[in-house]
Amino acid sequence: MPRRPTDRRSPYQDLPAAAFWRSAMRTPDEETVAALYAPKFTITPQTPLMTAGSCFAQHMHRALSRAGWHVLQGEGMADLVGANLAREFGYDVYSARYGNIYTARQLRQLVEDALSDSPRPALVWERDGRFFDALRPGVEPDGLDTPDLVETARADHLAALRDVLQQAQLVVFTLGLTECWIDTATGLALPTAPGTVAGRYDPETVRFHNFTQAEVLADLRATRDLLRAHGLAARILLTVSPVPLTATASGGHVGSATSYSKSVLRAACGELQATDPDFDYFPAYEIITTSAAGGPYFARNGRDPHPDGVETVLGVFAMAHAGADAPMTAPANYHVDSAKTAEEIACEEILLEAFRK
Amino acid sequence: MTKLAIIGNSHVGAYVEARTAIEAAFPGLDLSFFVFPRHDLKSARHDETGLLAAVGEHNTALPTEIDLSAQDGILVVGQPFGMIGLNALLAAADVLGWADTGKSRNISPALFAAYLGNAVNLAARRLMKYFRDDGRFAYAPQPLVTDLAEAGSSKMASLAAHPEAARIFPLWHDALARVARELPCRIVPQPDHLRDSAVFTPRRLARTAALPREKTPGPADHIHMTPEYALEHFRAFAETWPELFDTTGRKSKKES
Numbered sequence: 341m342p343r344r345p346t347d348r349r350s351p352y353q354d355l356p357a358a359a360f361w362r363s364a365m366r367t368p369d370e371e372t373v374a375a376l377y378a379p380k381f382t383i384t385p386q387t388p389l390m391t392a393g394s395c396f397a398q399h400m401h402r403a404l405s406r407a408g409w410h411v412l413q414g415e416g417m418a419d420l421v422g423a424n425l426a427r428e429f430g431y432d433v434y435s436a437r438y439g440n441i442y443t444a445r446q447l448r449q450l451v452e453d454a455l456s457d458s459p460r461p462a463l464v465w466e467r468d469g470r471f472f473d474a475l476r477p478g479v480e481p482d483g484l485d486t487p488d489l490v491e492t493a494r495a496d497h498l499a500a501l502r503d504v505l506q507q508a509q510l511v512v513f514t515l516g517l518t519e520c521w522i523d524t525a526t527g528l529a530l531p532t533a534p535g536t537v538a539g540r541y542d543p544e545t546v547r548f549h550n551f552t553q554a555e556v557l558a559d560l561r562a563t564r565d566l567l568r569a570h571g572l573a574a575r576i577l578l579t580v581s582p583v584p585l586t587a588t589a590s591g592g593h594v595g596s597a598t599s600y601s602k603s604v605l606r607a608a609c610g611e612l613q614a615t616d617p618d619f620d621y622f623p624a625y626e627i628i629t630t631s632a633a634g635g636p637y638f639a640r641n642g643r644d645p646h647p648d649g650v651e652t653v654l655g656v657f658a659m660a661h662a663g664a665d666a667p668m669t670a671p672a673n674y675h676v677d678s679a680k681t682a683e684e685i686a687c688e689e690i691l692l693e694a695f696r697k
Numbered sequence: 698m699t700k701l702a703i704i705g706n707s708h709v710g711a712y713v714e715a716r717t718a719i720e721a722a723f724p725g726l727d728l729s730f731f732v733f734p735r736h737d738l739k740s741a742r743h744d745e746t747g748l749l750a751a752v753g754e755h756n757t758a759l760p761t762e763i764d765l766s767a768q769d770g771i772l773v774v775g776q777p778f779g780m781i782g783l784n785a786l787l788a789a790a791d792v793l794g795w796a797d798t799g800k801s802r803n804i805s806p807a808l809f810a811a812y813l814g815n816a817v818n819l820a821a822r823r824l825m826k827y828f829r830d831d832g833r834f835a836y837a838p839q840p841l842v843t844d845l846a847e848a849g850s851s852k853m854a855s856l857a858a859h860p861e862a863a864r865i866f867p868l869w870h871d872a873l874a875r876v877a878r879e880l881p882c883r884i885v886p887q888p889d890h891l892r893d894s895a896v897f898t899p900r901r902l903a904r905t906a907a908l909p910r911e912k913t914p915g916p917a918d919h920i921h922m923t924p925e926y927a928l929e930h931f932r933a934f935a936e937t938w939p940e941l942f943d944t945t946g947r948k949s950k951k952e953s
Contacts (some may be wrong), residue, residue, distance in 0.1 A: 417804070420786050421812045429808045482807045489793045489805075496803050 394516020396581035414504035430479025439476035444559035465539030582628035708775025715924035779816030846919035
């Protein structure tokens, strides 16, 4: 066994416990968990936040809202119709009624339309004589009577979103997927394949696309540039959804496809965090999927995040921001029965499984 | 004697005024009355012995309590069945594809219908819970207003003045009928012959039409109805409860 010279120094020898697997991952403590997230931005409980993203972002929205953070709500309906019915119709799930936004391209499109004086016409899908907004098909479970009503509803939505963007100081955006379906005629990225919620699958009208890291980076930077071009101050806090893909259209194994998606998204977040002052990364992905904060935190189905994990995510966020003033944990009534998670957290992606032959 | 209580909000007044006519039509009835002081369930306490007593300030000229345990049946009248929330929703939002009333928000017809159904169902469940799921209770919705009622004079009057009232009220009637079918809850809707339409009660049945000139309130009351209306709605109630009323013989079963 070679002996180490006593006068040799290692670049690792003075690193904190969080830098070492054994101390940080096998036996994490408060210090190592706190070290997971060293925020670039100053956020207080009064900072106006906008939430958006894939299914997991719904957990973020609910946890932050219930814990008392200033989560903006541009299209709230729960006060008028009750929380359950509001959620069923896509209200109060995020800061506006845009439904799940799985890809960076979807977010870019949405912000483009919200800030444009002449947004693109609504992309309308039909099912059994009912009409749906293809860019948020889940928000009206039974669709609307006519395509014109879809257009009107979309215009209302974009106006509400514009107000939210104008107030937001921070956009908390959870990236979910790299795989997506593109409408051939318009080039628009869709939240789900036609034929799941509404519409009809036709290889002539949609094509599959799996975004690369370069594309994800370009879309996120373009979104930021749009905000700045309109004089809007919001910075973007990125997270990556820990929820694996339900299905892949890539032709490969869903496990490999999940690794690709999450790796691309995580790498894009890392690059932006390291190089761009307008972006930061919050490690919800690591908290849920690894042992870094006592996890992994998955429900018994191995896919949905466990409520304890969601609470830990909020706790780490709160610990890092605003010190003692921060709401540290979700209130006692925040408890998602893991058996009901898939029902409560509306997710078009789940429908892919339902459509499996 | 069959002991029967008529309780509720200000709509109890028409039944009090119809007392003689009701007792003449249904001999053997022993009627008593109670009015919630502030027209909501929280303004009285219904305890486990069946005593219903006014809470807080109340008009001492009115009965302050009633022993419901002594009653064979109880008719709770003037119930809004979701009208308050419905009014609040339509004060905040228009419905897509319906008349534009200048609201800054739109909701879909599907959400409106779902809300309406939920609101009526919830209201019925709330009443049933308050009265301890007791099968002796029956519930009558508040009467439709007349077409002379001023918007704002009541929640129902505001809805009746809505340009889409002809769509709203049939949905509400349907929701009431559905709840009556689905819940173990005896609901007595306003009979068809007491309606001018899905939205209005005929003007001749408005309280204001029956009052002598010196008693005419200002503004005129097109919200509450006459004793004639009360008697007819009571007849409809009696038809739903053959075990309690011998409607063919016009006598209560206990009497006969």
